[in-house]
Amino acid sequence: MSRFRTTRVLTALLSAASLAVALTACGGTTKNDSSDDQGGGSQATGTADPEAELQEGVKMAFLPKQLNNPYSDIEVSGGEEALGELKGEYKLVGPNDASASSQVSYINTLIQQQQDVIGIAANDPNAVCPSLNQARSSGIKVVAFDSDAAKDCRDVFINQATTQGIGEKLVEMASKLAGGSGEIAILSATANATNQNAWIDVMKTELAKPENKDLKLVKIAYGNDEDQKSFQEAQGLLQSYPNLKVIVSPTTVGIAAASRYVSSSNYKGKVAITGLGTPNQMREYIKDGTVKEFALWNPADIGYLAAYAGVALVSGQITGKEGEKFEAGKLGEYEIGADGEIVLGPPTVFDANNIDDFDF
Structure with missing residues (x-):
């Protein structure tokens, strides 16, 4: 994988935090704050x-x-x-x-x-x-x-990566796998996960664009980054939405659990799985055809x-x-x-x- 050796340049100013109020410690000594x-x-x-x-x-x-x-x-x-x-x-x-x-x-x-x-x-x-x-x-x-x-x-x-770039890539892969139209669902981590929610917000914005008007986001499910919970949520999505074309999971736990479920079910070859995963974790699902593509750093x-x-x-x-x-x-x-x-x-x-x- 590229090591991205070139300088990364972003814009806007950093908002400095004011920490004038000292919070109560739980005991023990603390470091000098100078x-x-x-x-x-x-x-x-x-x-x-x-x-x-x-x-x-x-x-x-x-x-x-x-x-x-x-x-x-x-x-x-x-x-x-x-x-x-x-x-x-x-x-x-x-x-x-x-x-x-x-x-x-x-x-x-x-x-x-x-x-x-x-x-x-x-x-x-x-x-x-x-x-x-x-x-x-x-x-x-x-x-x-x-x-x-x-x-x-x-x-x-x-x-x-940039929040925008990840969200765009997730929608791009979902659209490609769905053939540009149909129902998609998201299998996320926890409802409060900062990164997941930021990526999902970008996905919603991308899905609202004219070029994605034929894609319909039917559900956002949460597997809490737990394997069994994610497995059950993937199963629930497929049972609740019989016309579902793609499950997008922007979490490595979720994409592996969803892939494992689909790989041994009647949905294999009918419902696509994509999102963010590691190559070693996802290799078997790429090899057996359950997953066509996914992304990560x-x-x-x-x-x-x-x-x-x-x-x-x-x-x-x-x-x-x-x-x-x-x-x-x-x-x-x-x-x-x-x-x-x-x-x-x-x-x-x-x-x-x-x-x-x-x-x-």
Whole structure:
């Protein structure tokens, strides 16, 4: 997969977060909140020094949506690789479910443990906000990745690709598989998932365009990023909508579960499955004809980029403001865009012709 080595340039200004109100901690000591302690301006303030030397020994904890999720496992592995290169300390914590508030207690514990950086894929953009703001008030940098937290609760956000680009690609694939007309359904993760909802909003806008007038979105179902729940939701969609042509699942858990159901049912060859999945997860369904094509980026690169951004924040190379640049190891140079967003790059479409070229 392309490593997207060219500079990413976005537009608009970053809205700086005001964190004047100190929230109550859950106990234990906290980090000094001065900018000197972190090697640069805290909470997206101060001046970045792009020539600052990257610090060694940076402690960064990754908090994915849930543990034992194949996609999240790949993501955080990239973070572990990067921190190894940077001579930092990698830590992985997280819940076993993807509920809105399940991450809060882990954030509070990481504050007590005096981590330098928290990397989080937020299950809910607002539920984690008070605890993340407490972390930032304590001098901890916050890097959201994959699924954003509220903008005033983190320093930067590592986005897989532009929200617009992902939403457009999902509709493009659905339209192609449906032959330009007919009923489609979406099998999402949780109802509060930031990234899922943003992509779905773009999909709705795309579906409202004249060129897609013959496509009808009949249902948005939620599998909660749980395999069995997603499997059951896929089954329910097909039973409820006998004329359904395509299920679009913008979550790796959902697309695999839907594919597994269709592959062993009478719907195989009649209902198409597409969305976002990993090549290793989806290879068997491409090979047996259940799935014609799907899309994704390299999830490990998201964690890798998040780790480099976290260490750059601690070292003072960046503060999270638009226009700041930093080097991300093998991925090359990146530029921070509007609202602290750092975009990995465009998604890749996988099909029978190229799926064996990838191993993740």
